[in-house]
Amino acid sequence: xxxxxxxxxxxxxxxxxxxxxxxxxxxxxxxxxxxxxxxxxxxxxxxxxxxxxxxxxxxxxxxxxxxxxxxxxxxxxxxxxxxxxxxxxxxxxxxxxxxxxxxxxxxxxxxxxxxxxxxxxxxxxxxxxxxxxxxxxxxxxxxxxxxxxxxxxxxxxxxxxxxxxxxxxxxxxxxxxxxxxxxxxxxxxxxxxxxxxxxxxxxxxxxxxxxxxxxxxxxxxxxxxxxxxxxxxxxxxxxxxxxxxxxxxxxxxxxxxxxxxxxxxxxxxxxxxxxxxxxxxxxxxxxxxxxxxxxxxxxxxxxxxxxxxxxxxxxxxxxxxxxxxxxxxxxxxxxxxxxxxxxxxxxxxxxxxxxxxxxxxxxxxxxxxxxxxxxxxxxxxxxxxxxxxxxxxxxxxxxxxxxxxxxxxxxxxxxxxxxxxxxxxxxxxxxxxxxxxxxxxxxxxxxxxxxxxxxxxxxxxxxxxxxxxxxxxxxxxxxxxxxxxxxxxxxxxxxxxxxxxxxxxxxxxxxxxxxxxxxxxxxxxxxxxxxxxxxxxxxxxxxxxxxxxxxxxxxxxxxxxxxxxxxxxxxxxxxxxxxxxxxxxxxxxxxxxxxxxxxxxxxxxxxxx
Numbered sequence: 002x003x004x005x006x007x008x009x010x011x012x013x014x015x016x017x018x019x020x021x022x023x024x025x026x027x028x029x030x031x032x033x034x035x036x037x038x039x040x041x042x043x044x045x046x047x048x049x050x051x052x053x054x055x056x057x058x059x060x061x062x063x064x065x066x067x068x069x070x071x072x073x074x075x076x077x078x079x080x081x082x083x084x085x086x087x088x089x090x091x092x093x094x095x096x097x098x099x100x101x102x103x104x105x106x107x108x109x110x111x112x113x114x115x116x117x118x119x120x121x122x123x124x125x126x127x128x129x130x131x132x133x134x135x136x137x138x139x140x141x142x143x144x145x146x147x148x149x150x151x152x153x154x155x156x157x158x159x160x161x162x163x164x165x166x167x168x169x170x171x172x173x174x175x176x177x178x179x180x181x182x183x184x185x186x187x188x189x190x191x192x193x194x195x196x197x198x199x200x201x202x203x204x205x206x207x208x209x210x211x212x213x214x215x216x217x218x219x220x221x222x223x224x225x226x227x228x229x230x231x232x233x234x235x236x237x238x239x240x241x242x243x244x245x246x247x248x249x250x251x252x253x254x255x256x257x258x259x260x261x262x263x264x265x266x267x268x269x270x271x272x273x274x275x276x277x278x279x280x281x282x283x284x285x286x287x288x289x290x291x292x293x294x295x296x297x298x299x300x301x302x303x304x305x306x307x308x309x310x311x312x313x314x315x316x317x318x319x320x321x322x323x324x325x326x327x328x329x330x331x332x333x334x335x336x337x338x339x340x341x342x343x344x345x346x347x348x349x350x351x352x353x354x355x356x357x358x359x360x361x362x363x364x365x366x367x368x369x370x371x372x373x374x375x376x377x378x379x380x381x382x383x384x385x386x387x388x389x390x391x392x393x394x395x396x397x398x399x400x401x402x403x404x405x406x407x408x409x410x411x412x413x414x415x416x417x418x419x420x421x422x423x424x425x426x427x428x429x430x431x432x433x434x435x436x437x438x439x440x441x442x443x444x445x446x447x448x449x450x451x452x453x454x455x456x457x458x459x460x461x462x463x464x465x466x467x468x469x470x471x472x473x474x475x476x477x478x479x480x481x482x483x484x485x486x487x488x489x490x491x492x493x494x495x496x497x498x499x500x501x502x503x504x505x506x507x508x509x510x511x512x513x514x515x516x517x518x519x520x521x522x523x524x525x526x527x528x529x530x531x532x533x534x535x536x537x538x539x540x541x542x543x544x545x546x547x548x549x550x551x552x553x554x555x556x557x558x559x560x561x562x563x564x565x566x567x568x569x570x571x572x573x574x575x576x577x578x579x580x581x582x583x584x585x586x587x588x589x590x591x592x593x594x595x596x597x598x599x600x601x602x603x604x605x606x607x608x609x610x
Contacts, residue, residue: 030107030110030111030114030157032060032168032169032174032177033056033059033060033061033064033157033168033174033177033178034060034174034177034178034180034181036060036064036111036115036154036157037054037056037060037064037066037178037181037182038181038185039107039111040064040066040107040152040154041054041066041181041182041185042185043107043108043150043152044066044068044070044150045185045189045192046070047068047070047071047072047149047150048070048071049068049069049070049149049192050069050191050192050193050210051068051069051192051193051210052066052067052068052192052193052194052195053065053066053067053068053194053195053197054066054067054178054182054194054195054196054197055067055196055197055198055199056175056178056196056197056198056199057198057199057200058171058200059168059169059170059171059172059173059174059175059178060157060174060175060178061156061157061158061165061168061171061174062155062156062157063153063154063155063199064153064154064157065151065152065153065154066151066152067149067150067151068149068150068151069147069148069149070149070150071123071124071148071149072121072122072123072124072126072148072149072150073119073121073122073123073150074123074126074129075126075127075129075141077121077123078119078121078129078130078131078141079131079138079141081108081119082108082109082112082119082131082133082138083109084106084109108152111154111157112133112134112136112138113135113136113160114135114157114158114159114160114161114164115135115154115155115156115157115158115159115160116132116133116134116135116154116155116156116159117132117133117134117152117153117154117155118130118131118132118133118152118153119131119132119150119151119152119153120144120146120150120151120153121146121149121150121151122146122147122148122149122150123148124148127143128143128144128145128146128147129141129142129143129144130142130143130144135159135160136160171200175198175205178196179196179205179206182194182196182206183206183226184265184272185272186206186208186222186226187219187222187223187226187265187267187299188267188270188271188272188301189270190210190211190215190218190219190221190222191210191211191218192210193208193209193210194206194207194208195207195208208222208225208226211225216237216239216248219248219249219301220232220237220250223249223250223299227263227297227299230256231250231252231256231263231297232250234252234253234255234256235250235251235252235253235256235297236250236251236252236253236339236340236342236343237249237250237339238250238251238300238335238336238339240331240334240335240338242327242330242331242334243324243327243331244304244305244308244327245302245303245304245308245327245328245331246302246303246304247300247301247302247303247331247332247335248300248301248303249298249299249300249301250298250299250300251285251296251297251298251300251336251339251340252296252297252298253340253343253346253585253586254286254289254290254296254340254583254585254586254590255585255586255590255591255592256297257290257291257294257295257296257297257590258294258295258296258297259293259294259295260295261279261295262295263295263296263297263298264279264282264295264296264297264298265298265299265300266278266279266282266298266300266302267299267300267301267302268302268303268304268309268311268320269302269303269304269306269309269311270301270303271311271320272318273318273319273320274318274319275319275320277322277325277328277329278300278302278328278329278332280329281328281329281332281333282296282298282300282332282336283295283296284329284332284333284541285332285333285335285336285337285340286336286340287337287541287544287545288545288548288583289340289583289586289590290590291589291590291591294590298336300332302328302331302332304322304328307323308322308323308324309321309322309323310322310323340582340583341582341583342582343582343583343585344579344580344581344582344583344584344585345420345421345578345579345581345584345585345593345594346585418438419437419575419576419579420437420579421435421437421442421444421575421576421578421579421594422435422436422437422438422441422442422575423435423436423572423575424568424571424572424575427446427565427566427571430562430563430564430565431445431446431447431562431563432444432445432446433446433566433571433574433575435571435575437596439598439599439600440596440597440598440599440600440601440602441596441597441599441602442594442595442596442597443594443595443596443597444574444575444578444593444594445587445592445593445594446562446564446566446571446574447562448587448591448593449574449578449584449587449593449594450574451552451555451556451587451588452555452581452583452584452586452587452588452593453574453577453578453581453584454555455551455552455555455588456581456582456583456584458551458555459548459551462547462551466495466496466498467496467497467498467515467516467517467547468498468515468516468517469498469499469500469513469514469515469516470513470514470515470516471512471513472511472512472513472514472523475510475511475512476510476511476523476524477504477508477509477510477511478508478509478510478511478523478524478527478528479507479508480507480508480509480527480528480531481507482507482535483528483531483532483534483535484503484506484507484508484509484531486531486534486535487501487509487527487530487531487534488501488503488509490534490540494530494543497515497543497544497547498513498514498515498516498517498547499511499513499514499515499523499526499543500512500513500514501527509527511523511527515543515547517547517551518547526542526543529542530542530543552588555588556588578593578594
């Protein structure tokens with residue numbers, strides 16, 4: 002970076018409109034997917050019921066968005082290309098935003114860096130077309146077209162070629178565009194979407210208008226985008242508090258992902274990537290997911306537009322809540338309540354993976370079968386059947402058990418209509434086999450009982466203050482600005498056994514620590530909690546440390562692998578699993594049981610097609 006000499010006063014210049022538009026384009030349009038997002042949002046604001054998107058070259062050569070919305074009159078077209086011209090707001094209240102767009106920057110920014118044409122027709126008016134190339138606007142001309150608007154964008158960033166070097170390959174850009182269209186389509190189930198790649202002449206994504214009431218239509222659209230497996234393993238969310246409403250679907254913990262790619266968050270129908278909501282989603286799955294796994298969810302937060310500021314980022318991807326604690330609390334509490342209400346449910350993917358492990362051998366050809374028989378034939382000829390055996394065959398030892406690896410259960414078991422069925426056997430002193438009305442359930446007895454004991458310990462700990470131990474020498478920790486944030490939640494920390502007090506500007510003193518944690522680096526813990534508060538407005542770090550101790554206690558106090566259980570003990574374990582929240586996964590997030598349907602088992606043995 003160069004700096005002018007201190008003896009030379011730099012001149013302040015007014016940038017020309019073309020340069021200002023190119024700078025604005027860098028903020029609004031980062032890549033082809035950003036352009037698609039802006040154009041599709043304009044179509045939704047126009048009341049479109051069908052939106053067709055066509056791309057070529059990953060959106061770098063062509064983006065065409067056609068809609069059947071209200072359209073524009075010929076006189077509106079030049080104004081649509083002017084900066085900060087919009088029909089969405091009148092400028093009187095920037096907190097009362099009820100549309101996707103409101104800045105009036107997208108079209109002029111796109112026209113500044115690409116070749117843009119707009120063909121539009123409003124009801125009762127003639128169709129017209131206007132073009133702009135690198136910021137140079139052409140005249141309005143008559144055109145042919147149906148009601149609605151067609152925006153065609155060619156040669157994106159041709160006017161700023163340096164930006165092209167920062168774009169990824171066609172395939173990556175196409176995938177980013179498809180993700181944008183999918184995210185927007187989930188918020189608008191009453192609108193039909195198609196995305197076509199003209200290079201490959203194929204439809205990349207299609208979603209027809211969904212029927213039914215709002216929630217049914219929303220679930221159907223989410224299923225179309227996220228897949229049937231997500232719907233089968235998701236829990237409906239519907240909660241309301243403090244003027245905020247949360248709806249959507251959240252997947253079971255055992256249906257987790259290796260990355261946060263299946264998390265879709267919306268505020269008043271607008272797709273957002275908000276740290277507050279992302280942190281709340283993570284906190285909602287706290288204690289049920291293993292390290293490195295991420296929840297899958299599609300959640301919609303709706304509130305009065307006055308309660309959220311969407312004018313935070315040029316791309317409108319971030320929001321700021323007037324009451325952030327209320328928004329976070331609603332998400333966390335709703336998710337935890339829903340996951341607890343799911344009880345013993347585990348994802349269906351466990352059963353599918355189990356079935357996949359049972360790979361039947363391919364049926365050999367007749368020639369291979371004959372060769373196998375010949376290879377297994379004895380070297381000496383068998384005695385003649387009429388002559389009989391020279392010696393009587395050795396009888397099977399009567400003392401040998403028929404099923405040496407299984408502890409058999411007598412038929413006096415509970416009925417199989419229970420959700421987890423009736424215990425029928427214990428294999429290898431760890432796996433309980435239960436019969437259900439339409440299949441079998443395999444239970445990991447140690448993992449299941451570990452979760453049951455853990456939940457019992459957590460309930461007991463929540464009913465009373467966590468025991469603490471006083472430090473012989475109180476520890477003083479310097480936190481700077483974080484000290485005040487930490488002291489604001491001193492009462493909550495005290496309930497968890499951590500007693501802190503103010504100790505001068507930017508400092509706190511630690512008087513007591515949770516007894517269960519033993520030796521503790523209090524300074525490091527407080528700094529981590531302060532960082533969490535600064536980043537997400539809340540922290541579960543201390544609770545996590547305590548839960549880890551309870552989890553360890555539960556592991557040592559639960560039924561161990563290798564212990565034989567009788568029928569009553571196994572059935573008692575199954576019944577308690579059905580009553581206990583989150584018993585479908587162990588303390589480490591793994592499933593505690595899998596189910597195999599009878600129809601799938603019969604198919605394995607070729608008894609069903």
